[in-house]
Amino acid sequence: MYNHYNSQYGRDNVSQHSFNAGVGRRSPQHIMPALNIIGRMDDTAALALLxxxxxxxxxxLLNDESKLNDLVQDLQQVRRVQSDHDELVAQNKSLAEYNLSLQPRLDSLKTEVATLYETVNRLKTDLGITKSRLDESSKSQNLDTIHALLQTAAAEAEEESEGVAxxxxxxxxGLEEFLVSYIPCRKKAHMRRIKAEKMGELLRQGGHSSGWPQSGGTPNHNPQYPPGPSSAPYPVGSSSVPYPIGAAYGMPDPRSYRP
Structure with missing residues (x-):
């Protein structure tokens, strides 16, 4: 009977001191050392004392609970469990203090993430507004209008360079100031003129009306002087065209002047 009582009391007492002190709230890997020690306890040491x-x-001894408690607490196995318990408490305390020391950094990162999230949302909204404006602008201006604006810009750059000259x-x-101003103006004028000519070519190839004749002739390089009807009574631009003769042109046959 005593053996059963002593063994049962020793296990209950160890469990009470271990789990009431906070071991029961630990993770399984922290609890296992104490449980392993309790599982290995036997009555040999207690029987040697009794x-x-x-x-x-x-x-x-059975009637005096305090003496029985002192006897159990004095067992080496119980002291070992208590020592392991104290060590686990110290480890948990150290870990808790370390976690608390990270709290300011965590709060700072949370604030930074919230700020970046607001910035991203604002940029996303601005992008949507800009895209909507661009879509509306694209719908309001057709290709012919854009081509006309390019021609106007090229003419303005041409006038600016001529003004410098x-x-x-x-x-x-002075000459020095002229070189500094004239070269950028001429470069800008040439670039705008090339863009306008290239766009006109693309419009003709795509079947759009660009304001230039569709005969394939070279467009006027200077937008200030729009092309007019040719004053020649014969086609120009091809060396394979025969010499115009006959009453329609009023031109004599050059062969009649041969000796």
Whole structure:
């Protein structure tokens, strides 16, 4: 009976001290060392202490709970469990303090993420607005309108470069200043003219009306002087065209002048 009581009391006491102190709230890997020690406990050490006691002493020990508790607490196995428990408590405390030290950094990162999220949403909204405006602008202007604007811009750049040249001729500006201003103006004028000509070519190839004749002739390189009807009474631009003769042109046959 004593063996059963001692063994049961020792296990209950160890369990109470271990789990009431916080071990029961630990993760399984932290609990296993204490449980393994409890599982390995036996009555050998307790019996070694009690084997010299007689019946009266044993009865007195059973009746006095404090002495029995002291006896159990003095067992080496119980002391080992208590030591492991204290060590686990210290480890948990250290881990908790470390986790608390990371709280400011965590709060800072959360604030940074929230700020970046708001920035992304704002940029996304701005992008949507800009795209909508671009779509509306594309719908409101057809290709012919854009081509006309390019021609106008090319003419403006041409006039600007001519104005710089006139200032040099009128001695209103020096040669050094002329070179600094004239070269960028001419470059801008050439680039705009090339873009306008290229777009006109693309419009003709695509069947759009660009304001230029569809005969395949070269468009006017200077938008300030729009092309007019040719004054020649014969086609131009091809060396294979025969010499115009006959009453329709009023031109004599050059062969009649041969000796």
């Amino acid at each position: 084997q010299h006691l007689d019946k009266d002493d044993l009865q007195h 006139e200032k040099l001729l009128d001695k209103e500006t």
